Amino acid sequence: xTGALLAMVRRDLLLALRQRGDVLNxxxxxxxxxxxxxxxxxxxxxxxxxxGAGTVWVAALLASIxxxxxxxxQDYADGSxxxxxxxxxxxxxxxxGKILAHWLVTGAPxxxxxxxxxxxxxxxxxxxxxxxxxLALGTPAxxxxxxxxxxxxxxxxxxxVLVTLLVLPLTVPILIFxxxxxxxxxxxxxxxxxxxxxxxxxxxxxxxxxWAIATALRISLE
Amino acid sequence: xxxxxxxxxxRGERRLFHELQFELCPGQCLHIAGDNGAGKxxxxxxxxxxxxxxxxxxxxxGAEIGATREEYGSELAFVGHLNGIKEELTVLENxxxxxxxRGADASEPAAMGALQRLGLQEYADRFGRHLSQGQKxxxxxxxxxxxPSVPLWILDEPFNALDTGAIDTLYGVIAAxxxxxxxxxxTVHQKIDxxxxxxxxxxxxGAGL
Numbered sequence: 001x002t003g004a005l006l007a008m009v010r011r012d013l014l015l016a017l018r019q020r021g022d023v024l025n026x027x028x029x030x031x032x033x034x035x036x037x038x039x040x041x042x043x044x045x046x047x048x049x050x051x052g053a054g055t056v057w058v059a060a061l062l063a064s065i066x067x068x069x070x071x072x073x074q075d076y077a078d079g080s081x082x083x084x085x086x087x088x089x090x091x092x093x094x095x096x097g098k099i100l101a102h103w104l105v106t107g108a109p110x111x112x113x114x115x116x117x118x119x120x121x122x123x124x125x126x127x128x129x130x131x132x133x134x135l136a137l138g139t140p141a142x143x144x145x146x147x148x149x150x151x152x153x154x155x156x157x158x159x160x161v162l163v164t165l166l167v168l169p170l171t172v173p174i175l176i177f178x179x180x181x182x183x184x185x186x187x188x189x190x191x192x193x194x195x196x197x198x199x200x201x202x203x204x205x206x207x208x209x210x211w212a213i214a215t216a217l218r219i220s221l222e
Numbered sequence: 223x224x225x226x227x228x229x230x231x232x233r234g235e236r237r238l239f240h241e242l243q244f245e246l247c248p249g250q251c252l253h254i255a256g257d258n259g260a261g262k263x264x265x266x267x268x269x270x271x272x273x274x275x276x277x278x279x280x281x282x283x284g285a286e287i288g289a290t291r292e293e294y295g296s297e298l299a300f301v302g303h304l305n306g307i308k309e310e311l312t313v314l315e316n317x318x319x320x321x322x323x324r325g326a327d328a329s330e331p332a333a334m335g336a337l338q339r340l341g342l343q344e345y346a347d348r349f350g351r352h353l354s355q356g357q358k359x360x361x362x363x364x365x366x367x368x369x370p371s372v373p374l375w376i377l378d379e380p381f382n383a384l385d386t387g388a389i390d391t392l393y394g395v396i397a398a399x400x401x402x403x404x405x406x407x408x409t410v411h412q413k414i415d416x417x418x419x420x421x422x423x424x425x426x427x428g429a430g431l
Contacts (some may be wrong), residue, residue: 003322003325004324007319007322012317015308078306079304082272083270085307086270087295089292089324222273
């Protein structure tokens with residue numbers, strides 16, 4: 001079972017490497033959105049400090065939704081999804097492998113990119129560390145919840161719009177707690193409650209989402 | 223042993239078949255025939271567990287396939303309309319990934335052996351997108367040779383896009399599967415003589431509801 005999981009992650013990472021443009025596109029989208037905001041609101045440092053965390057989190061959320069469309073679509077179109085569902089492995093193992101790979105090429109680079117961006121918004125050391133921690137804890141939930149939407153809208157015409165409508169409301173709590181953690185640190189409070197809630201959201205969706213995704217994929221394959 | 227009882231499939235407004243009943247024993251091949259749209263592909267997808275039948279049951283070794291998905295999947299090789307190979311991976315990577323995910327021998331010699339069987343060894347390092355239709359079909363069929371111990375094969379138009387040499391090879395591969403007590407369910411459009419142990423199931427075409 002672990003062999004199948006590792007094979008899945010390896011394959012999806014290899015595919016991401018061979019289609020670098022698509023992966024870079026998501027990261028570029030994130031960076032561009034975040035860097036455009038200061039150009040729009042002006043270079044006032046106090047303002048930037050105030051909106052920094054929220055901007056980064058909104059951009060991370062949008063970037064992860066942009067990346068969802070490709071999560072299962074290609075495997076569905078070329079028939080490799082049905083082969084994986086018939087591989088004699090629990091479908092949730094396949095799904096976890098795909099989500100892990102997805103997070104490694106979207107959530108993880110976004111989390112790392114947040115370090116220079118925090119400097120750009122002049123967040124200060126502690127809020128910057130909290131921002132990175134909140135992204136590291138929260139982006140797995142974005143991938144997991146997003147994958148449910150991607151699986152449900154697989155093969156539908158106009159699935160891209162639908163997936164945004166489906167996933168966006170569900171990811172709002174992640175956005176709120178992520179931004180609140182940084183705000184708490186900046187205000188001299190402990191970010192622990194918000195970070196723990198983010199970790200809880202990620203763990204909770206890690207427990208429930210694979211099962212929901214596997215069922216959704218089976219329905220989509222009919 | 224594969225047992226099908228009271229199978230009914232409704233797609234859209236048409237009933238493709240109903241009260242379908244058959245049994246497949248080791249060493250037997252079932253050729254599903256019928257006109258376009260008669261429900262051959264739907265039947266194969268139901269047998270593979272990809273499509274839920276409207277009514278009826280499919281049993282493998284006595285257990286319903288929906289209840290033992292993982293066990294059934296590990297005893298089944300399915301080649302559908304879609305080849306299920308990745309264009310951005312090489313032929314060898316495709317075959318090795320599939321073996322790894324099935325928990326089979328994913329080593330390079332094992333994968334090369336399967337490719338050799340279908341005359342693909344020269345293409346091992348070629349990317350999927352650089353292959354012709356027939357070559358892609360052969361890579362998909364390599365999963366049959368990579369997993370010789372799988373007892374049940376479900377093949378949807380396996381001879382499509384193959385050249386005459388590859389058709390003979392595939393015929394040999396299917397005959398070998400039957401000879402070692404395996405089972406094959408397939409659909410074929412071309413005029414190809416199937417092994418003597420083949421039974422024919424004619425789907426008469428659906429009726430509106």
